Amino acid sequence: VSDRLIYLDHAATTPVRDDVAAAMWPYFTTAFGNPSSVHGAGARAHEAMEHARAMAAGVLKARPGEIVFTSGGTESDTLAIVGAARALRQRGRHVLTTAIEHAAVLEACRALTREGFDVTFLPVDGDGLVDPDRVMDAVRPDTVLASIMLANNEVGTIQPLAEIAAALRTRGVIVHSDAVQAGGALDLDVDRLGVDLLTLSAHKIYGPKGAGLLYVRRGTQLEPLFPGGGQERGRRGGTENVPGAVGLAVALHLAATEREEETLRLERLRDRLIDGVLLRVPGVRLTGHRVKRLPGHASFTVHGINAEALLVDLDIAGIACSSGSACHAGATDPSHVLLALGLPPEVARTGLRLTLGRDTTQADIDRVLEVLPDSVAALRSGEAV
Ligand SMILES: Cc1ncc(COP(=O)(O)O)c(C=O)c1O
Numbered sequence: 537v538s539d540r541l542i543y544l545d546h547a548a549t550t551p552v553r554d555d556v557a558a559a560m561w562p563y564f565t566t567a568f569g570n571p572s573s574v575h576g577a578g579a580r581a582h583e584a585m586e587h588a589r590a591m592a593a594g595v596l597k598a599r600p601g602e603i604v605f606t607s608g609g610t611e612s613d614t615l616a617i618v619g620a621a622r623a624l625r626q627r628g629r630h631v632l633t634t635a636i637e638h639a640a641v642l643e644a645c646r647a648l649t650r651e652g653f654d655v656t657f658l659p660v661d662g663d664g665l666v667d668p669d670r671v672m673d674a675v676r677p678d679t680v681l682a683s684i685m686l687a688n689n690e691v692g693t694i695q696p697l698a699e700i701a702a703a704l705r706t707r708g709v710i711v712h713s714d715a716v717q718a719g720g721a722l723d724l725d726v727d728r729l730g731v732d733l734l735t736l737s738a739h740k741i742y743g744p745k746g747a748g749l750l751y752v753r754r755g756t757q758l759e760p761l762f763p764g765g766g767q768e769r770g771r772r773g774g775t776e777n778v779p780g781a782v783g784l785a786v787a788l789h790l791a792a793t794e795r796e797e798e799t800l801r802l803e804r805l806r807d808r809l810i811d812g813v814l815l816r817v818p819g820v821r822l823t824g825h826r827v828k829r830l831p832g833h834a835s836f837t838v839h840g841i842n843a844e845a846l847l848v849d850l851d852i853a854g855i856a857c858s859s860g861s862a863c864h865a866g867a868t869d870p871s872h873v874l875l876a877l878g879l880p881p882e883v884a885r886t887g888l889r890l891t892l893g894r895d896t897t898q899a900d901i902d903r904v905l906e907v908l909p910d911s912v913a914a915l916r917s918g919e920a921v
Pocket of ligand 1: 547640685737747
């Protein structure tokens with residue numbers, strides 16, 4: 537057994553890169569000022585925020601004033617959905633989203649229903665794809681907002697977002713996208729995607745936990761969740777997390793610079809893993825689209841196994857992965873994403889997700905292909921007793 541941990545749970549979180557940590561460090565220590573302070577220390581922190589804003593905007597091909605720094609993906613999703621819906625409530629109270637969104641989006645939408653909004657949760661096909669025609673069929677005269685994720689965290693499927701957003705905008709619907717899993721992996725040009733609001737989180741792209749951003753297209757109405765002291769141009773009160781914003785911007789910039797080369801490398805490793813698992817482990821099915829999927833994302837159902845027991849076995853063998861989403865407590869519930877793909881509850885409890893990252897090597901993949909068939913076989917025979 538190798539003593540190196542094979543970490544294949546990058547969709548849950550990633551380590552902070554050394555170059556990101558180094559860029560953040562001064563803003564914890566020497567340049568610790570409050571960006572709102574008038575003195576030099578404040579001015580330096582303010583400058584760091586504006587530099588980070590411009591850097592993040594550069595990756596999104598947006599204007600710096602359209603970037604709002606937040607505490608992460610969950611806050612950005614909530615600010616986008618609740619903030620935009622509240623601002624638009626006089627125009628209409630219908631919101632569209634999909635059945636496979638992250639809890640950050642689903643719960644923000646559910647909160648809106650308690651404020652008198654009506655929410656439609658759009659179905660997906662067996663690969664997790666949203667059909668643009670079904671989206672348009674669901675649009676009503678009172679539809680004000682749609683939230684459609686760019687790529688799914690559990691099954692890796694990438695949505696035809698640009699096509700959906702273009703159609704929605706002809707009907708005057710504001711379009712938000714949770715691009716947390718797409719960060720670092722896909723093109724985030726907000727004009728090409730055609731979105732009004734876009735969520736990113738730093739800790740999925742080798743930045744710090746507790747830092748995120750919301751892109752807000754100029755002119756998009758948004759009610760702040762925390763008005764507070766009016767920071768972030770009144771869209772998000774609270775003293776800015778300066779190191780977090782710097783870390784996010786640097787991580788995003790580095791990811792964009794390395795994206796093309798890293799995508800090819802990850803896709804090659806991912807395909808080796810998917811093909812190997814399908815070949816060597818009986819009773820395994822790929823979940824999510826075979827081609828329209830995130831470069832480092834492999835997900836399966838493993839017939840007849842207890843997902844949690846398998847994760848524990850793999851952990852003992854030095855392989856860290858997940859059953860689908862790390863963001864849910866109570867892993868015994870079947871995954872809402874796998875259910876939405878049409879899988880029966882007993883199968884939707886057997887998800888296995890392996891997500892690759894910058895440090896993943898071919899030797900890691902080959903080790904998984906060596907360990908996994910035996911682990912699954914042992915569990916199956918054990919459970920049969
Ligand atoms: C698709 C998606 N949206 C939102 C989030 C929440 O982001 P954060 O952990 O930064 O709140 C996550 C991560 O857990 C995610 O995968």
